[in-house]
Each structure stands twice: as C-alpha cells, then as structure tokens.
Amino acid sequence: MSALAALALTTTVIAAAGVEPAPLGPLVDLSGHRLHMHCTGKGRPTVVVENGFDEFSFDWALVQTRVSAFTRICTYDRAGHAWSDPGPLPRTFDQITLELRDGLARLGEGGPFILVGHSFGGPVVRHFAVVHPEDVAGIVLVDSVHEDERVVVQGKAVRLRASAQGRSIPSPREYLLRAEQAPRAPVAASTSAVVEPPVDRLPAHLQSLHLWAQAQPRLEEAQGSERDWSPEYFARWAATPQEGSLGRVPLIVLTRAQGGYGDGLDVPAAQLESERRQRQQQLVRLSRRGRQVIVAAGHDMHLEAPDVVARAIRDLVEAARPR
Secondary structure, X not given: OOHHHHHHHHHHHHHXXXXXXXXXXXXXXXXXXXXXXXXXXXXXXXXXXXXXXXXOHHHHHHHHHHHOOOOOEEEXXXXXXXXXXXXXXXXXXXXXXXXXXXXXXXXXXXXXXXXXXXXXXXXXXXXXXXXXXXXXXXXXXEOOOOOOOEEEEOOEEEEHHHHOOOOOOOOOOOOOOHHHOOOOOOXXXXXXXXXXXXXXXXXXXXXXXXXXXXXXXXXXXXXXXXXXXXXXXXXXXXXXXXXOOOOOOOEEEEEEOOOOOOOOOOOOHHHHHHHHHHHHXXXXXXXXXXXXXXXXXXXXXXXXXXXXXXXXXXXXXXXXXXX
C-alpha cells in the first residue's frame, strides 16, 4: 500500500470513529483559543487564503500545491472551523481580522501579504485591507460576495444586507469569556455522508476530512454568528460609496461565467444575472488598479479551475516582487 493510500485509509477510519484527525499545520495559541494554520512553500510575498462558508483550509489543497511552487502560502481555519477552537463571540469581520493577523504574527509570517478571499471570505479580506493597508500587497477576490448581493432562500431572492439590525459592532477581543470556554469533543462524520461536487475533486483523504469538519457542532455556532453579524457590515458598505475604498492595491476579481439562477423565483433569473454581473464589476472598481477575469467554472473555482486561481495569484506575487 502506498503512503498516500495509507493516509487516506487512516483519515477515513479516524473521521468515522469520532477521533479528531491530526491537523495539517500547527495550532497557534491566541490567548486561550487555538487557530489552525497551514503554511507551505518559500518566497515573498506570502499568500493568505480566507475561506467561504462550509470551507476549510484543506479545501484549497489544489491551489496551495500550485502556489507553493513559486511562493509561500498560508491557508487556515477560522475559529470554530475544523481544528480551530471556538473563538470569542460575536464573529464579526473585526474579530476575524484580529485573529488572522495575530495568528500570522505568532507564526512569524511577515507581510505585506497577497490576500485571497473566496465567497464570504471576499468581504473579510476587504475589511482586513481597509483596517491594515500596510499589510496588503494585493488581493484576489474569488467569486466574492458583494454587499448588495441577493441569495436564494426558500425560493426567494433575499439581499444579504436585509437582515441588518443597525447594531453597533463591538470591539474585537483576544480572550474568551468563561461562558465561551466549553470543552471540545470530536464528532464522527455520518457513515452515510458523501461529499458533493466539486469537493469530490480533492484526494480521498481530504474528502474524508471535509466530512469530518462539517460534522463538528462548533461549526454551526461559528457560522451562525458570522451570518448574523456580516449584514451589519454589508448595510454600512451599501450606504456609503465603496468605489476606490482599496486605493491602489493591485486587485484581481475572478468571476464565474454564469450565475446559474433557475426559474420560479420571486425575481426573474435574467434580472438576478444582470445584477450579479454589475456587482462583480463594482468589486473591480474598489481599487484603481482592479481588473476582472471571467472564469469558465462554478462558484468553487478553487476546486474546478485551480490553475486559473493560481495564475491570478502568481500575477500579483510577481507584481509585488522587486524588479
């Protein structure tokens, strides 16, 4: 049996048995809770990936392998995801940014960074870049969420910002409250669970890790808080012109060719598609050095078109290096 096959078998057995599989990278202590970070490759600038919902660090393996051939790349799991402990609540963009920046610093990973944000991770890296512009050498938005975007919920097209309540966003904190210090216990993935495309493009052992990570109860609490608080940011951004908010930071916006909206919604599919394309163009105009690449792939293009994503990252890496 090959080493890869043995690892795949071991990971599958562990995930099914309810024993936590070994993390791919170190668990970085952030004043009481740990963040899983996985950095590979050598070279500057370092690339940092921010996942979308229901995604984990290892879901970027196809891109990480390609990028680590020409520079250093760090993937990680937000608090409450995969091996990362639950973090302080609420899970605001400010809280996520604080933890990511602290985690990179404690690992000794220096900026400025090329930030890559997929889906929900897009707004997160935008916020990071506005708060810490000195730490950002470039941004790749991979089919990113836009603050005025609609999502389909029970047959209706609902704007993401619609659930904002006008709440003040609390200051982020590094420590956990006593009520947040619950013990973690691994939960087995269902033996009947199967990965959905395009996750099935990953190696078998990573597919098993994906099922295990999705089964952990802490994921629901973390993502529930992220979904609850992100509309507060979206409403603020939608109310204030965002064009040029990223200044002159090099920006590449990767956009899927077709939105894939079906009929039978309360908003015509053609209108949703037109809005989607307009919103993606607005993302390009966040920077005076933005450009768009239309990708013949679905939303999860890091799995469906890893070469395209890696090429966009490489373009920004090479542009950031001294000539």
